[in-house]
Amino acid sequence: MIELKHVTRRFGNTVAVDNINLTIETGEVCVLVGSSGCGKSTTLRMINRLLPHSAGEILVDGEDVTAMNPEQLRLNMGYVIQGTGLFPHWTVARNIAMVPHLLKWPKERIDARVEELMTLLDLDPASHASKYPQQLSGGQAQRVGVARALAADPNILLMDEPFGALDAITRDNLQMEMLRIQKQVRKTTVFVTHDIDEALKLATRIAVMDQGRIIQHDTPENILRHPASDFVENLVGKQDRGLKLMSLRPVRDLMQPHAEPKHSEAGEGGVNEEDSLRQALSVMLWKDLPEVVVFNARGLETGVITRASIIQEGV
Amino acid sequence: MRIWLPPALFAALLFGLSVGMPVLEPLFQWLQPDKQRVVYERESFLFLLQNHLLLVAVSAAVGTFVAVAGGIFATRPSGRDFLPLVSQVASIGQTFPPVAVLALAVPVLGFGEAPILVALILYGLLPILRNTLAGLEGIDPTVREAARGMGMSSGQVLFRAELPLAGRVILAGIRTSVTINIATAAIGSTIGARTLGDPVIAGLVNGNTAYVLQGAILIGLLALTTDSLFEALERTWDRRFSPQVATMSL
Numbered sequence: 379m380i381e382l383k384h385v386t387r388r389f390g391n392t393v394a395v396d397n398i399n400l401t402i403e404t405g406e407v408c409v410l411v412g413s414s415g416c417g418k419s420t421t422l423r424m425i426n427r428l429l430p431h432s433a434g435e436i437l438v439d440g441e442d443v444t445a446m447n448p449e450q451l452r453l454n455m456g457y458v459i460q461g462t463g464l465f466p467h468w469t470v471a472r473n474i475a476m477v478p479h480l481l482k483w484p485k486e487r488i489d490a491r492v493e494e495l496m497t498l499l500d501l502d503p504a505s506h507a508s509k510y511p512q513q514l515s516g517g518q519a520q521r522v523g524v525a526r527a528l529a530a531d532p533n534i535l536l537m538d539e540p541f542g543a544l545d546a547i548t549r550d551n552l553q554m555e556m557l558r559i560q561k562q563v564r565k566t567t568v569f570v571t572h573d574i575d576e577a578l579k580l581a582t583r584i585a586v587m588d589q590g591r592i593i594q595h596d597t598p599e600n601i602l603r604h605p606a607s608d609f610v611e612n613l614v615g616k617q618d619r620g621l622k623l624m625s626l627r628p629v630r631d632l633m634q635p636h637a638e639p640k641h642s643e644a645g646e647g648g649v650n651e652e653d654s655l656r657q658a659l660s661v662m663l664w665k666d667l668p669e670v671v672v673f674n675a676r677g678l679e680t681g682v683i684t685r686a687s688i689i690q691e692g693v
Numbered sequence: 694m695r696i697w698l699p700p701a702l703f704a705a706l707l708f709g710l711s712v713g714m715p716v717l718e719p720l721f722q723w724l725q726p727d728k729q730r731v732v733y734e735r736e737s738f739l740f741l742l743q744n745h746l747l748l749v750a751v752s753a754a755v756g757t758f759v760a761v762a763g764g765i766f767a768t769r770p771s772g773r774d775f776l777p778l779v780s781q782v783a784s785i786g787q788t789f790p791p792v793a794v795l796a797l798a799v800p801v802l803g804f805g806e807a808p809i810l811v812a813l814i815l816y817g818l819l820p821i822l823r824n825t826l827a828g829l830e831g832i833d834p835t836v837r838e839a840a841r842g843m844g845m846s847s848g849q850v851l852f853r854a855e856l857p858l859a860g861r862v863i864l865a866g867i868r869t870s871v872t873i874n875i876a877t878a879a880i881g882s883t884i885g886a887r888t889l890g891d892p893v894i895a896g897l898v899n900g901n902t903a904y905v906l907q908g909a910i911l912i913g914l915l916a917l918t919t920d921s922l923f924e925a926l927e928r929t930w931d932r933r934f935s936p937q938v939a940t941m942s943l
Contacts, residue, residue, distance in 0.1 A: 428842055453844035463839025467857050467934050477843055526843070536842075 379404050380425060380534065380566065385434035387420050387590075394420045396590035397434070402583075404533075407560060407567040409577040411613070412587035418570045421587070422538055425568060426452050438534065453477060456527030456535040456565070460542045462519045464511040470496075470522050471507040477530040495525040498559060517548035521555075528563065535565040541576065553579055574613055578602070578622060586610050598626055624656040624692045629672055631655070632687050639678035648673050651680065655692045658683050696925040703918035707911065711738040714907060721903040731903040733892040738911060745888040745915065748806065748878045752813035753871050760818040761863060764825025765851065780826050786819040791877040799884055809881030809888075816877060817870040824866025828859025857934045864930060868923035875916045879908070889915065 380402040387395040395417040402408040410418040423429040425436060427448045436443045443451055464473050471492050472479075478488045496503040499521040511519055520540060527535060541549040553576060560567065571577055577584050578598045585595040586609075594606035602623050605611040614622065630651045648671050649658045661670055662685045669684040710717075714732055721731035766772040767779040791812055798808035832855060840850045879890030889912045896904025 426842060428838075449844045449846050451844075452842060455844075457839065457842035459835055459839055459842065461833070461835035463833070463835035463837075463842075465836060465840075465854055465858075466833070467854075480844060480849070523839075 379437075379439055380568065381435075381437040382421070382425075383435040383437070385421070385424065385436060386432050387417070387424060387429065388432045393590055395424070395431075398587075398590075398592050400585055400592060400595065402566060402568060404566050405564045406582040407569060407580055409569045409571060409581035409584050410587055411571055411574055411577040411584055413572060416587045417590040418572075418587050419538055422536055422568055422570050425534075426455050426457060426536055453480060453530065454532050454534065456529075456532045458520075458523050458527045458535070458537040458540040460539045462511070462523040464519060464522060464526070466511050469508050469510060470501070470514070471503075473511065473522055474525045474529050476526055477532075481530055483530075491529060492525075495528055498528075498562075499525045500555065501525070515548075516544050517552060520544060520552060524552075524556075524559075528559075528565075531563075533566060535567040537567065537569045539570055539572070542571070542573075549576075556580060574615070575622075578614075578626065586613060599623065602626070620693050621656050624659065624688070625654040627655045627692070629653050629655060629658050629683055632691055633672045633681040633683040634687075635681040636679065639674065639680045642671070642679040648679075649683070651675070655688050659685065659688050659692070662688075696928050700918055700922040700925055703914060703921055707742070707914040707918055710911060710914065711742050714738055721906070724906075725901065725903045728901055728903065731901070733895065733904045733907055735895070736887065736891060738889075738892075738907070741887060741889050741891055742911065742915070744886075745875075745878055745890075745912075748810060748813060748881065748886065748888065749871060749874050749919075752810055752817050752874055752878075753867065755814050756818035756870060757821055757867055759814075760821035760866075761825050763818075764822055764829060764863075767826065768829045769847075776826075779822065783819050783823040783826065786816070787823075789816075791816050792880060795880060795884055804885035806881070806886045808884055809878065809886045812881075813874050813878060817874045820869040820873070821863065821866040824862050824869075825859065828862030828866075829855055831862065832858050860934060861927065861930055864923070864927055868920065868927070871923070872916055872920055875912065875919060879912055 380400075382398055382400040384397050384399060385395060386393065386397050398417075398421065400408070400421075410421060412418050420429060424431045425438070425443070427443055430444075438446075438451070465476075468476075474492045474495055475488045478491060483491075492507070493503045496506065501518065501521055506514075506518070511522070514522065523540065527537075541552050544552065557580065569577075569580060578601075581598055583595060583597055584601050586593045586601065586606075588609055594601060594610050596604075596606075601610065602614055602619050605614060628651060629649055632655060633651070649661055651672055651674050658670060662668070667685070669682050671679050672681045672683055674680045718732050725731050763779060767776045794812040794816055795808060798811050802808040802811060836854055836858070837850060840854050841847075845853065878886075878888050879893060881888050882890030882894045889908050891908065892904040893908035893912075896902060896906075896908065
């Protein structure tokens, strides 16, 4: 658990972070979102003491961070940044092994962990372990960055616009990966982004920041339904809030399940249980269908979802 | 192994000529028929070479240590304020002719090895300092940010990331510095240091071109030997610390 109590950060006369209070529960993904210069990165960098705070208290699992040795504190927090910051003179495997190495793990344990993480992040250990960062694509490099942050199995993960420099398709893939990995490892995550769609997709709770203050701290659904101010309303987009709400709910919520899953060919119109209502509606609009069949992860047909049900209950 | 061949060949030639210069006497006699003595004999070439090398080696060692330490200091948070000053000194120093340093050092330190050593150290540390700053400043800032953020101490960041990444550029600075200093050390002969410049000065004073040639050939060979030695060192460095360059150029 991370608690920020009345935390302020000044740079000279300007106040970058203004008396904020924020509690991030264990295992949740808290996304700090706001325009550039709103203090979100500053807030993140105060948690691992890359920046000192000017006033207030920051507690990690009940302990004041200023009382801890900064290196020890950071070794227990994964840190992922936009430019990856991989060591160009180290191989992928050695980059991932950085923190376990600093913690003086035995070699066999490090090797096993590196292989495990590369597999988790969908990087083939055989072909990628001995490559250098320059030989990777942007998406692969950021996967290595995430693997490096997870290497010593820290309780906390700090991510500062990690997918900001990637193209839309790669970013989308990595967001899906992150959701999948988060389900497995359940890290307390603080994620900074300026992209509200990314925030809505990844967060369990979103903290909207503006001019150094937290304007609203709530679940994605509540942020969309009850924006606290005009600023938040504009940020989430007044007009397409309906579709954004639909993209938060999976098809499973509104489908009419079959009594028993059955084998059938996955037709072009089919959607997945995990897909969002928004995607299902889009498929139906494009194909001009009143309903589509729903498949589960193993490819069995488990139900149907109708256009009418989405229109009536989707939002 | 092949990369060590050129420096070895040049070194062999240099040593051979230092010992066996009298073998070439007929050639120099042919060049200068009017002189009785055509091979410099006041001091053995081997002694002069040894002294010349010693001057360059000591000044390079001291210069490298001071310049790298200074460059590291000026790029630390505590020394950041000095960075503009240090980099200006490093640039302006380059425009200062070595003869001027000698002229200023002699009244203070007298004649002999001491003033030339001071001049070589001062003059030689500037290219190293400039390259140390360039190398450290040229590192992708995200590397430093990530290294600190992952929990490396400042010492670990310096020795595991910054120095290996900047090392290639620093090594190039040392190469420039040593090559310049091999030439500059020869000027030391004008103020009483015993170097390979001795035959050159003696030849100029006596109008004996053969002496000038002998000194110049040995100085040139020494410069070629060390330069090719550094070339080999840089390649070895690439293989050890920046293998991505090696693998990509394949």
